[in-house]
Amino acid sequence: MNTPEKLIIFDTTLRDGEQSPGATMGQADKLRIAKQLERMGVDVIEAGFAASSPGDFAAIQAIAQVVKNSTVCSLARANLRDIEKAGLAIQAAPRKRIHTFIATSPLHMEKKLNLQPGQVIEAAVSAIREAKKYTDDIEFSCEDASRSEPEFLYRIIEAAIREGANTINIPDTVGYAVPSVFGEFIKNLREHVYNSDQAIWSVHCHNDLGLAVANSLSGVHFGGARQIECSINGLGERAGNCALEEVVMAVKTRKDFFNLGCYIDTRQLVPASKLVSSITGFPIQPNKAIVGANAFSHASGIHQDGVLKARDTYEIMTAEEVGWNTNKLVLGKLSGRSAFRQRVRELGIPTKSEEEINEAFARFKELADKKTDIFDEDIQSLFDEQYTEQQNIKFVSLKQASETGKRPYAEIVYLENGVERHGQAEGNGPVDATFNAIESCAKSGAELLLYSVNALTLGTQAQGEVTVRLSFGGRMVNGNGADPDILAASAKAYLDALNKLNVVREKKNPQFGNDAAAV
Ligand SMILES: CC(=O)SCCNC(=O)CCNC(=O)[C@H](O)C(C)(C)COP(=O)(O)OP(=O)(O)OC[C@H]1O[C@@H](n2cnc3c(N)ncnc32)[C@H](O)[C@@H]1OP(=O)(O)O
Numbered sequence: 001m002n003t004p005e006k007l008i009i010f011d012t013t014l015r016d017g018e019q020s021p022g023a024t025m026g027q028a029d030k031l032r033i034a035k036q037l038e039r040m041g042v043d044v045i046e047a048g049f050a051a052s053s054p055g056d057f058a059a060i061q062a063i064a065q066v067v068k069n070s071t072v073c074s075l076a077r078a079n080l081r082d083i084e085k086a087g088l089a090i091q092a093a094p095r096k097r098i099h100t101f102i103a104t105s106p107l108h109m110e111k112k113l114n115l116q117p118g119q120v121i122e123a124a125v126s127a128i129r130e131a132k133k134y135t136d137d138i139e140f141s142c143e144d145a146s147r148s149e150p151e152f153l154y155r156i157i158e159a160a161i162r163e164g165a166n167t168i169n170i171p172d173t174v175g176y177a178v179p180s181v182f183g184e185f186i187k188n189l190r191e192h193v194y195n196s197d198q199a200i201w202s203v204h205c206h207n208d209l210g211l212a213v214a215n216s217l218s219g220v221h222f223g224g225a226r227q228i229e230c231s232i233n234g235l236g237e238r239a240g241n242c243a244l245e246e247v248v249m250a251v252k253t254r255k256d257f258f259n260l261g262c263y264i265d266t267r268q269l270v271p272a273s274k275l276v277s278s279i280t281g282f283p284i285q286p287n288k289a290i291v292g293a294n295a296f297s298h299a300s301g302i303h304q305d306g307v308l309k310a311r312d313t314y315e316i317m318t319a320e321e322v323g324w325n326t327n328k329l330v331l332g333k334l335s336g337r338s339a340f341r342q343r344v345r346e347l348g349i350p351t352k353s354e355e356e357i358n359e360a361f362a363r364f365k366e367l368a369d370k371k372t373d374i375f376d377e378d379i380q381s382l383f384d385e386q387y388t389e390q391q392n393i394k395f396v397s398l399k400q401a402s403e404t405g406k407r408p409y410a411e412i413v414y415l416e417n418g419v420e421r422h423g424q425a426e427g428n429g430p431v432d433a434t435f436n437a438i439e440s441c442a443k444s445g446a447e448l449l450l451y452s453v454n455a456l457t458l459g460t461q462a463q464g465e466v467t468v469r470l471s472f473g474g475r476m477v478n479g480n481g482a483d484p485d486i487l488a489a490s491a492k493a494y495l496d497a498l499n500k501l502n503v504v505r506e507k508k509n510p511q512f513g514n515d516a517a518a519v
Pocket residue numbers: 016019049051052053076077078079101102103112113114143173237
C-alpha cells in the first residue's frame with residue numbers, strides 16, 4: 001500500500017450548521033464549538049458568514065483570535081462587500097481562508113442571480129482577486145454544481161484557479177446526487193479542467209436523500225477529491241450536511257479501502273456531538289451512527305453472547321475510540337442467558353447455582369415482556385424475590401400515636417417464623433418511631449439508606465407504596481409495602497427488606513442505632 005494522501009476535514013457546523021432552522025448560535029457558543037473542533041484536529045473551521053450580520057462578523061473575529069492550529073474561514077458571496085467583511089473578520093487568525101461562491105447551474109443563474117454565464121465567471125474572478133488582498137488561501141465553490149453543465153464548470157473552475165483559488169469545492173447543494181454518478185462527476189471535472197492539479201478538490205454534500213456521506217465518500221474515492229466539507233451531527237440547511245463523525249470513522253475504519261490519512265482525534269467525536277447538541281437543543285437520535293446512544297449498545301441475546309466472547313463479532317470499531325466510555329449490553333426481552341449472567345456478576349449478586357440463575361432468568365423474561373427498561377435494581381429484585389418466597393417475617397398490626405408537642409410513639413406486632421413479636425419505641429417522626437419499634441425487637445443492625453413514598457392511586461383514599469432500602473454486611477436490598485395507611489405501608493416495606501436481608505434471626509447488633517429519618 002502506498003503512503004496515504006491527506007484528507008482535509010473542513011467543518012462547517014458554525015456556518016452551514018447554523019443554517020439549520022432553530023440552530024442559531026451566539027458568539028460564546030460558537031467559540032466553545034470552535035475550540036472543540038480545534039482540539040479534535042479539524043483542518044479548516046468555517047466559522048460563519050461574516051457579511052450576514054454584525055454578530056456573525058464578531059463571532060468569526062473572536063474565533064480567529066483564539067484558534068491557532070486550524071485554519072479559520074469565512075464564507076462570502078462573490079461580491080466585494082462580502083469579501084471585505086470576510087477578510088477583516090479572519091484577519092487575526094494565523095491560518096485564514098476566504099471561501100467565496102456563486103451558483104453555476106442554469107436554473108440558479110437565470111432564476112436566482114439573473115446573470116448570464118459570462119457575468120457569473122466575471123463575478124467569481126473579481127471576488128477571488130479581491131480575496132487575495134487578505135489571504136493566499138482561497139476556496140471557490142460552484143453552488144448547485146451537481147445540477148450544472150460540465151462544460152460551464154470547466155470554464156469557471158479554470159478561470160478561478162487561474163485567478164488564485166487553491167481549493168475548488170463541488171457542492172451537491174440540494175442533495176440531488178447519487179454516489180456512483182457524483183464520484184464520476186468529480187473525476188470528469190478533474191480530467192477536463194486543464195489546471196486541475198493546481199488546486200485541491202473538495203466536496204460539500206447535502207443530505208436531502210440521506211446520501212450526503214455516501215456521495216462525499218464517492219467524491220473522494222472515485223473522484224479524487226481530497227477535502228470533505230462536513231458538520232458535527234450532520235447539522236446543516238434543510239436535512240443537513242455530511243456528518244463529520246460518520247465520514248471520519250468510515251475513512252478510519254475502512255483505511256484498507258480508502259487509504260487516506262485523516263488526523264482527527266476520534267475520541268473527541270462524542271464530546272463534540274454532545275456539545276453541539278446541547279448548544280443547539282437538537283437531540284441526537286439514539287440510532288445515529290457513531291454518536292447515537294445505541295451506536296455501541298447490544299440488545300439481542302445472540303449479539304450479546306457474541307460480543308461477550310469477542311467484541312469484534314458485532315463491533316467494527318470500538319466505543320472507546322470515538323469517545324464513549326465503553327460499549328453496552330442492554331438487557332431486555334430479546335436478551336439471552338449469557339448477557340444476563342454477565343450482568344448478575346457485574347452487580348455482585350451472590351448466586352449459588354446455575355439453577356438459581358436459570359430461575360431468575362425465567363422471571364427476567366416475564367418481566368421484560370411487560371417492561372421496556374430493565375434497570376439494575378430490577379435484576380437485583382429478581383433475586384430478592386427468590387428470597388421472598390421463603391418469607392419468614394410477616395406484618396400483623398401497627399398502633400401509632402402522634403400529637404403536637406409530643407414525641408411520636410409506635411407499637412408493632414409481626415410474625416417471625418410463626419412466632420409473634422412485639423416492639424415499641426419513640427422516634428423523631430412517626431415513620432422513625434415505626435422503624436424503631438421494629439428494630440427494638442428485630443435488632444438487625446441494618447442501615448437505612450433510602451425511604452420513599454409513592455401514591456399508587458389518586459385522591460385522599462390513595463393506596464400508598466413505600467420503598468425502603470437497607471444495607472447490611474455488604475448487601476443492599478429494597479423492600480416494598482403498600483397500604484392505604486402510609487405508616488402501615490412503611491412498616492411492611494421495612495419488614496419486607498429485613499426478610500430479604502435474612503439477618504433478623506441472627507440478631508447481630510443488639511445496639512440498634514436510630515437510623516430512620518424523622519418524617
Ligand atoms: C448554498 C448556501 O448555503 S449559500 C449560504 C447561504 N447562507 C445564507 O444565506 C446566510 C446568510 N445570509 C444573509 O444573512 C443574507 O441573505 C445576506 C446578508 C447574505 C444578504 O441579504 P440581502 O442583501 O438582504 O439579500 P437576500 O438574502 O434577500 O438575497 C440574496 C442576494 O444575494 C444574491 N446572491 C446570492 N448568491 C450570491 C453569490 N454567491 N454571489 C453574489 N450574489 C449572490 C442574490 O441574487 C440576491 O441578490 P438580489 O437581492 O440582488 O436579488
